[in-house]
Amino acid sequence: MIRFENVGLRYGNGPEVLRDINLELEPGSFQFLTGPSGAGKTSLLRLLFLASKPTRGLIRLFNQDVATLQRDELPDIRRRIGVVFQEFRLLDHLTTFENVALPLRVANQRSSAYRSDVMELLKWVGLAEHANVYPPVLSGGEKQRAAIARAVVGKPDLLLADEPTGNVDPALAVRLMRLFLELNRFGTTVLVATHDTHLISQVKAPVMKLDRGLLTEAA
Amino acid sequence: MIRFENVGLRYGNGPEVLRDINLELEPGSFQFLTGPSGAGKTSLLRLLFLASKPTRGLIRLFNQDVATLQRDELPDIRRRIGVVFQEFRLLDHLTTFENVALPLRVANQRSSAYRSDVMELLKWVGLAEHANVYPPVLSGGEKQRAAIARAVVGKPDLLLADEPTGNVDPALAVRLMRLFLELNRFGTTVLVATHDTHLISQVKAPVMKLDRGLLTEAA
Amino acid sequence: MSSVEAGAKVSESPKLASVPQHQNAIMPRVHVPLGTLVIAMSVMCYLASLAIGGMLLINRAVDKWTSDISGEITVQIRPVVDADITKQTDIAARLLEQTQGITGVTVLSEDEAARLLEPWLGKNRILEELPIPRLIAARIDRRSPPDLAQLSARLKADVKGASLDTHRQWQEELTATAQTLRWLGAAVLLIIAGASVALVVFATRAALETSREVLEVLYLVGARDRFIARQVERRFFIAGFKAGVTGLFGALLTFGLFLLLGSTGNARGLLSAMRELLAGPFDKSYADYLLFPVIPVVATLICLMTARVATMRILRSIF
Amino acid sequence: MSSVEAGAKVSESPKLASVPQHQNAIMPRVHVPLGTLVIAMSVMCYLASLAIGGMLLINRAVDKWTSDISGEITVQIRPVVDADITKQTDIAARLLEQTQGITGVTVLSEDEAARLLEPWLGKNRILEELPIPRLIAARIDRRSPPDLAQLSARLKADVKGASLDTHRQWQEELTATAQTLRWLGAAVLLIIAGASVALVVFATRAALETSREVLEVLYLVGARDRFIARQVERRFFIAGFKAGVTGLFGALLTFGLFLLLGSTGNARGLLSAMRELLAGPFDKSYADYLLFPVIPVVATLICLMTARVATMRILRSIF
Numbered sequence A, B: 001m002i003r004f005e006n007v008g009l010r011y012g013n014g015p016e017v018l019r020d021i022n023l024e025l026e027p028g029s030f031q032f033l034t035g036p037s038g039a040g041k042t043s044l045l046r047l048l049f050l051a052s053k054p055t056r057g058l059i060r061l062f063n064q065d066v067a068t069l070q071r072d073e074l075p076d077i078r079r080r081i082g083v084v085f086q087e088f089r090l091l092d093h094l095t096t097f098e099n100v101a102l103p104l105r106v107a108n109q110r111s112s113a114y115r116s117d118v119m120e121l122l123k124w125v126g127l128a129e130h131a132n133v134y135p136p137v138l139s140g141g142e143k144q145r146a147a148i149a150r151a152v153v154g155k156p157d158l159l160l161a162d163e164p165t166g167n168v169d170p171a172l173a174v175r176l177m178r179l180f181l182e183l184n185r186f187g188t189t190v191l192v193a194t195h196d197t198h199l200i201s202q203v204k205a206p207v208m209k210l211d212r213g214l215l216t217e218a219a
Numbered sequence C, D: 001m002s003s004v005e006a007g008a009k010v011s012e013s014p015k016l017a018s019v020p021q022h023q024n025a026i027m028p029r030v031h032v033p034l035g036t037l038v039i040a041m042s043v044m045c046y047l048a049s050l051a052i053g054g055m056l057l058i059n060r061a062v063d064k065w066t067s068d069i070s071g072e073i074t075v076q077i078r079p080v081v082d083a084d085i086t087k088q089t090d091i092a093a094r095l096l097e098q099t100q101g102i103t104g105v106t107v108l109s110e111d112e113a114a115r116l117l118e119p120w121l122g123k124n125r126i127l128e129e130l131p132i133p134r135l136i137a138a139r140i141d142r143r144s145p146p147d148l149a150q151l152s153a154r155l156k157a158d159v160k161g162a163s164l165d166t167h168r169q170w171q172e173e174l175t176a177t178a179q180t181l182r183w184l185g186a187a188v189l190l191i192i193a194g195a196s197v198a199l200v201v202f203a204t205r206a207a208l209e210t211s212r213e214v215l216e217v218l219y220l221v222g223a224r225d226r227f228i229a230r231q232v233e234r235r236f237f238i239a240g241f242k243a244g245v246t247g248l249f250g251a252l253l254t255f256g257l258f259l260l261l262g263s264t265g266n267a268r269g270l271l272s273a274m275r276e277l278l279a280g281p282f283d284k285s286y287a288d289y290l291l292f293p294v295i296p297v298v299a300t301l302i303c304l305m306t307a308r309v310a311t312m313r314i315l316r317s318i319f
């Protein structure tokens, strides 16, 4: 599914943010990624959702070398990946419903086809009543839940979640984690980057620890 | 310092987000505010930093009825309040240094006067090396720390922090909390809204709990 | 207390979980602020309409004058001391009637001759009491025109004081001026089109730059370039159409204003000439007026195509 | 692989904790996209320059013609059968010389008379061989002009075939046309100024709307309206100045082009008339030309003041 071989990443002329990363994720696995602030968690995820390219090393994703991907191949691969961004990245001019349905709309699906699915998902994350409002009026936790819903709405093969519970209470965090586990049961590979030790302790899953760009397996 | 009497808040024609809030904060106190996602924590803080006005009830701030404040009195009051926004609200076109120094710049202070103070504060929150970069290249936790630095740079009389540790690791969270406590020791009234039970347990301070708009003192 | 209440302004009461009816545009309205573009493009379309209007006026004017003139020749018989002007005029008229290719011969009375000269001479009192030469107007069969050089020679030989005026000099002057003005008009149209393209490229770039975050999100959820370009295009399409119609309408108003101004007593010369041309019969030049509705179409196309090409290029260069 | 790399593009190597040298503007450049405004305002300034140029041309033309004409009167003596035209001319000339308020009397030769008529008659062959009336040009002392009505009566009585032409009719026509055109020019300038204000208001609104989040943050950290307005103004000030200079420069280029066109052989009529006026001596109308540098100044002021007022009003209405 995912394989990193000696991957290194630096931004511009700065120091290496990621160094000699070697990792392998089996299809259908569930994995935590943790580490102090600024360790490079988000940077590692960015490599996976093709938002940056490594300065060295090899990344294989869905059995393809990402270095050989053409620009017009990216959309198809990205549609197989769901991402919960650390800073949510909701579009303020679209309603919660539209934000969550965006991956489907962008893939040219007709809104009549996905309407009920999306509404059901919104109910699940507790946003049914907020379907028609715009992100600026959502609370922090509500935004985060909308971001999560958008990431999972397309039933992706790979789910990347960056600090997905930083703005919700512990009870809700567990509920959202259940959503990820559910998806995982149906075959989605899940990678969750988080600081939340409480959350990690509640799910039996391997933990990778990043520290100043270096990876240490299992805490 | 702060007094709420039967305060209620509704947005538009929606239901009341805050109901019958009565509270009093002594000058120099340190207070936590917690509650599930969507309970109204941010809304309560918004009332305090004068971003919305209550639909009913009385709010006194710095011994003034906020309902009687004129538009041109707001800047002076806001300069006495430091706010850490849940979504950071850094300006992407200003460097970290400039973002942190913004309250001083806006108050027409000369940059030569505050330069070294700001740099010292940046060092404290671990952003000294990031002083000259722009927020989009900061990690989530780094942004949060910049937001905190901006809130405290003016040594405000009142510090409002909304989920200030959602994106940093537990060790850093404690360090940042020390910053708040330090400020508090010198007389700043501090109000921290957070879900982080771990954090609350580490500081001996009263906790207010909000649930669906209703306040219940001390958990 | 007035205060920062951005949130509150966009607030909506949480509706019941109703199925949303209307879809918001994918590109945010505020991030593609086309107001300025619409105004600027309106001005461009206005100028284009004026330029086209001007060119039509010139064409009509030239048409009118040259057809008035070149369908006709004039023979003048100036008073000569030792010859009877009336007799000479008769001789000339007969000669013209017999000439192949001349269809109608009219001998003008002295009054008529004076009136005919008026447009060129004005009611100039200096000339009021000059002895007026006699004039003969002759229509030319345009399909088989006579040999004018030969005719001129024969007239000179047979009739005392006669000379043939084919108005060729006037015609040449007119044609030359008209041609220069036509070139100028074409140049103006080209400049306007170029400026419009530049405007749209600018606006597209600005729009894409301001909505960079939106674009990033769209890409990350799997959007293709074509999908995004379509969203952008749509906005420019509407902007172009609006601008085209506004500009054209403005221009028509201006023409109307000229008509009005031209019709008041104290407007003279240029203005009343324009008025005459504007208000003149539509006759055969119907087709020319079709150029006007073309302006919004062209403006829309320029906006659409430029935005499309610019968007695709900028997207490829940014992302 | 090309990919979304917005972050990477803005990336900077984390520098050592150096003291920052340069301050970024508080209002983000992308959120105040004045490119379109600059272009639109340039067009406005261009049009304003053309309008002013046109008005100056008209003024010069009217000045030239009326001063040529009204400083002078012409007496014409038409040929009358029972009188010697040369003798009559002499009588008229002597009469004029004796008249109070007439400073110079010139009897024109036949050739000269014909040439003088040329501008009005063209080299019209119809009139080439007409008996030309004799003309006497007389300068008028403008400080104490003669009683023209009385003069006219005396000439008619004393000289056979004489009449006095004060060119008054021409003058009136000219002045009326010029006045109409001047009104038109003023209207155009007003419209341009109005459109400019509208443009700036639009742009200000767009800028403030797009930078709404920035403004919110500024307010929340304690900024005053005046502080924010100053930041916005600054950008418009620069935009206005750029546009003013560009527009004016463009207009001067256009005038230059006309000069060039006017100087080639095949341009006639209007063009060469314009050329003559443009290239003519600068004489007393120096001051008029100072109107041109005023254009960028006015454009800048319009941008600045409109942006200031609009910003204050919009800020008050939004926040």
Ligand SMILES: Nc1ncnc2c1ncn2[C@@H]1O[C@H](COP(=O)(O)OP(=O)(O)OP(=O)(O)O)[C@@H](O)[C@H]1O
Pocket (backbone or CB within 6 Å): A011, A012, A014, A017, A035, A036, A037, A038, A039, A040, A041, A042, A043, A044, A086, B130, B136, B137, B138, B139, B140, B141, B142, B167, B168, D006, D007, D008, D009, D010, D011, D012
């Ligand atoms: N686009 C970029 N350009 C330059 N430096 C960057 C960029 N993105 C991140 N960095 C830097 O790389 C380092 C790692 O950032 P990253 O976002 O991966 O950290 P993280 O582990 O996600 O931290 P956090 O837990 O705080 O979100 C940080 O020091 C950050 O400043």
Ligand SMILES: Nc1ncnc2c1ncn2[C@@H]1O[C@H](COP(=O)(O)OP(=O)(O)OP(=O)(O)O)[C@@H](O)[C@H]1O
Pocket (backbone or CB within 6 Å): A130, A136, A137, A138, A139, A140, A141, A142, A167, A168, B011, B012, B014, B017, B035, B036, B037, B038, B039, B040, B041, B042, B043, B044, B086, C006, C007, C008, C009, C010, C011, C012
């Ligand atoms: N501007 C607004 N207009 C309308 N509704 C709003 C607005 N802001 C917040 N709300 C609603 O009010 C409720 C309380 O929001 P608030 O942001 O105060 O919650 P919170 O306690 O901060 O939650 P979280 O922990 O998730 O940040 C939410 O349901 C939210 O959707």
Ligand SMILES: [Mg+2]
Pocket (backbone or CB within 6 Å): A041, A042, A043, A086, A162, B139, B140, B141
């Ligand atoms: Mg991160």
Ligand SMILES: [Mg+2]
Pocket (backbone or CB within 6 Å): A139, A140, A141, B041, B042, B043, B086, B162
């Ligand atoms: Mg909140």
